[in-house]
Amino acid sequence: MENSKQEIITRDIALKIKHKVYSPGEYLPSENQLSELYGAARNTVRKALGDLMDLGLIQKIKGKGSLVLDIQRYxxxxxxxxxxxxxxxxxxxxxxxxxxxxxxxxxxxxxxxxxxxxxxxxxxxxxxxxxxxxxxxxxxxxxxxxxxxxxxxxxxxxxxxxxxxxxxxxxxxxxxxxxxxxxxxxxxxxxxxxxxxxxxxxxxxxxxxxxxxxxxxxxxxxxxxxxxxxxxxxxxxx
CATH class of the missing domain: 3.40.1410.10 (Chorismate lyase-like)
Structure with a gap:
C-alpha cells in the first residue's frame, strides 16, 4: 500500500526534526510554504502537522506557527x-x-x-x-x-x-x-x-x-x- 501524501509529509518533517534541519525552539515554515514545498493542498499539510503534534514533535502557537519541541531520539x-x-x-x-x-x-x-x-x-x-x-x-x-x-x-x-x-x-x-x-x-x-x-x-x-x-x-x-x-x-x- 502506498503512503498517502499526508504520511509522506509527516515522515519527512519528522526526519528533518530528528536531524536538526528544524531544531528545537525554531518554527517550521508556514503552512503556505510547506504546501508549496511538498506540492500538496494546505489541508493535507495541516493534517500532517496535526500528526506531528500528536507525536509530540511540535506545538502550534497561534499567530506564530509550529514550534519544534525538544525530543529524545528513542x-x-x-x-x-x-x-x-x-x-x-x-x-x-x-x-x-x-x-x-x-x-x-x-x-x-x-x-x-x-x-x-x-x-x-x-x-x-x-x-x-x-x-x-x-x-x-x-x-x-x-x-x-x-x-x-x-x-x-x-x-x-x-x-x-x-x-x-x-x-x-x-x-x-x-x-x-x-x-x-x-x-x-x-x-x-x-x-x-x-x-x-x-x-x-x-x-x-x-x-x-x-x-x-x-x-x-x-x-x-x-x-x-x-x-x-x-x-x-x-x-x-x-
Missing part, C-alpha cells in the same frame, strides 16, 4: 497504540525486527491466565527489536483466535497491526499498560545483552477492540540502557 510513547514499524518510520530510527518464534497454542500460558479470556487458541509471537544493530526490545505477543484467525510470518516480520487492520479488518481501539522493572531469566538477559543484574523494563499491555473485547496481550522487555519512556500528554477538558 523515546517510546507509552500511552498510545503505535506499532514499532510506525515509530521507526516516524522517528527515523535505524531499526529492524527479527522474528524468533511464531506458533499457535491451544491456550494462554498458565502465568497469563486472565478471567476475561475464555479458553481459546492464541498465536504466540516473539520478536527481537534492534536499534543500530543492538538488541533493545524483546516483544512477546499473544493474539486470541478469534478474532485473529491467521498470522503469516510475513506479517510478523513487517507489521502485525497493518495486517490486522488492512487485511483482516480488525478495528483496534484502546489499550491498558503497566510498566515495571523486573529481574528476568537468563534467556531474556542474554537476548537483550543485559548486565549481571539481569533487570529489564517490562511494559505489559492488554489491547482491546471497538466492542471492548480483549484480543492481544503483550509483554515487552526493554533494555534499560537503550531506551527512555515518555508520555506526551495534551490537556483535554472534561
Amino acid at each position: 523515546s517510546f510513547p507509552v500511552s498510545g497504540i503505535t506499532s514499532f514499524k510506525e515509530l521507526n518510520q516516524a522517528l527515523g530510527m535505524d531499526a529492524e525486527t527479527k522474528v524468533l518464534h511464531l506458533e499457535e497454542l491451544d491456550k494462554l500460558p498458565a502465568n497469563l491466565s486472565i478471567e476475561e479470556i475464555p479458553a481459546k487458541k492464541v498465536f504466540y509471537l516473539e520478536r527481537l527489536r534492534l536499534i543500530d544493530g543492538e538488541p533493545a526490545v524483546l516483544d512477546r505477543d499473544y493474539l486470541l483466535n478469534p478474532p485473529v484467525k491467521s498470522l503469516p510470518l510475513a506479517a510478523a516480520e513487517n507489521s502485525i497491526y497493518a495486517y490486522l487492520e488492512d487485511e483482516l479488518g480488525i478495528k483496534i481501539s484502546y489499550a491498558t499498560k503497566e510498566i515495571t522493572v523486573r529481574k528476568v531469566d537468563d534467556y531474556i538477559a542474554q537476548t537483550l545483552h543485559l548486565d549481571h543484574d539481569k533487570r529489564a523494563v517490562l511494559v505489559f499491555s492488554k489491547t482491546y477492540l471497538e466492542d471492548t473485547s480483549l484480543f492481544q496481550i503483550t509483554a515487552s522487555y526493554h533494555n534499560p540502557d537503550e531506551f527512555s519512556f515518555n508520555d506526551f500528554a495534551r490537556r483535554r477538558k472534561i
Whole structure:
C-alpha cells in the first residue's frame, strides 16, 4: 500500500526534526510554504502537522506557527497504540525486527491466565527489536483466535497491526499498560545483552477492540540502557 501524501509529509518533517534541519525552539515554515514545498493542498499539510503534534514533535502557537519541541531520539510513547514499524518510520530510527518464534497454542500460558479470556487458541509471537544493530526490545505477543484467525510470518516480520487492520479488518481501539522493572531469566538477559543484574523494563499491555473485547496481550522487555519512556500528554477538558 502506498503512503498517502499526508504520511509522506509527516515522515519527512519528522526526519528533518530528528536531524536538526528544524531544531528545537525554531518554527517550521508556514503552512503556505510547506504546501508549496511538498506540492500538496494546505489541508493535507495541516493534517500532517496535526500528526506531528500528536507525536509530540511540535506545538502550534497561534499567530506564530509550529514550534519544534525538544525530543529524545528513542523515546517510546507509552500511552498510545503505535506499532514499532510506525515509530521507526516516524522517528527515523535505524531499526529492524527479527522474528524468533511464531506458533499457535491451544491456550494462554498458565502465568497469563486472565478471567476475561475464555479458553481459546492464541498465536504466540516473539520478536527481537534492534536499534543500530543492538538488541533493545524483546516483544512477546499473544493474539486470541478469534478474532485473529491467521498470522503469516510475513506479517510478523513487517507489521502485525497493518495486517490486522488492512487485511483482516480488525478495528483496534484502546489499550491498558503497566510498566515495571523486573529481574528476568537468563534467556531474556542474554537476548537483550543485559548486565549481571539481569533487570529489564517490562511494559505489559492488554489491547482491546471497538466492542471492548480483549484480543492481544503483550509483554515487552526493554533494555534499560537503550531506551527512555515518555508520555506526551495534551490537556483535554472534561
